[in-house]
Structure formats: C-alpha cells, structure tokens
Amino acid sequence: MAPRRFARAAALAVLALSPASAQQPELIERTMAIVGGQAITLSDARAAASLGLVDVGRSVEPDQTATARLVDRELMLREVRRYAPPAPSEAAIDARLAELRQAFPEPTLTRVFEATGLTEARLRAWVRDDLRTQTYLLQRFASASTPTDAEIAAAYVQQRPEFDAAGTTFEHAAPILRERLIASRRRELIADWVADLRRRTEVILLVQ
Secondary structure, three states, X not given: OOHHHHHHHHHHHHHHOXXXXXXXXXXXXXXXXXXXXXXXXXXXXXXXXXXXXXOOOOOXXXXXXXXXXXXXXXXXXXXXXXXXXXXXXXXXXXXXXXXXXXXXXHHHHHHHHHHHOOOHHHHHHHHHHHHHHHXXXXXXXXXXXXXXXXXXXXXXXXXXXXXXXHOOOHHHHHHHHHHHHHHHHHHHHHHHHHHXXXXXXXXXXXXX
C-alpha cells in the first residue's frame, strides 16, 4: 500500500476515534449499501478508511467515499469467488499485515478495532481477499496493450518538465512511461469491467 494512503488513513483514524465520533455509536452499524444481498455497514466503511484498506483521498465525505470503494470491492470479490484463483500464501498475508502494523502503532490499531468491531481474524480475512483479488486482476487484465513508440514519445512531450527536473533522458524515461501507460490502460479496463458488474448485480445505495 502506498505510504500516502497510510498517512491519510492515519489522519482519518484520529478523526474517526475522536470524542465527537465516540458520542455517536448508534451510527456504527448503519447499513450504507447492499451489493447482491451483501450488506456494507458504516463500521465497514470506517474501518477500511481508517486503516487505508480503501483509498478515500481527501474526500470531504470519507464515509460515502469508502462505501463506494467497498461496493466496487464487493462486486470484484463476487467474481473472484466464482473463478477461485489460488489463495495467497500465509507468508504474503503476514507481510501485508506487517505493513499495516508498521503504519499503525498498536494503540491506534486497537482503538480502530474497538470503535468499528473489526477483529484480527476479520482483518486477516480482508487482507486475504484483497491479495486474491489483486492476483485475479493481474491475470485477467495482463493483456493490457503495450503502447507504441509514438504514444510513448507523445507522453514524454506531455510529461517532459517532470523528467527534465529530475535530469532523466528520454531513453531512461521511456520504460517509466511505458509502465505508466500500461497501468493507465489496465485501470480503464478494470473500471469498465466493474461498471459491467454493477449493471449485472443489484446494488442498493442507502446513503447518497
């Protein structure tokens, strides 16, 4: 996970666990959305946002943004369960959990658990599902087309100030630009796929 996401999540954790938030426990189990019969609650959204399990950026409505991310996640998980890609190794799960614990000191992690009802077992299952989904996406969208030399050259012209500032020549920038273009196309393919999943699945948003 990106360090920036962890930094934003740490700030959200402070806000979510502030006294003002603690005075509204009745909101924690509020249902935010239902995806194919699977409920997504406010506690799910807050736990995910607080620990950087979903990226809410600088949203002024982090609960709603986290819910939208969790809707997409559930849509993808439904497909992952259908095709059952190989489960991640326990070592891979442990490594991801270690990243989380490094980003969030134990007192903060404990407070998030207490405030949202998250448990160690649920967090481990969450990480396992995330890793399975990542593997599935890499396999399904591995064929994202490789950009042409002309496309790389055009991207270099657009982003040249960045590379000039770093003293990076075109020869060294080309592989970076190629990976960026491939990643961008993969994101577009995934977004189109998720939109199709949404059309084929009953999604009820209870909070707009």
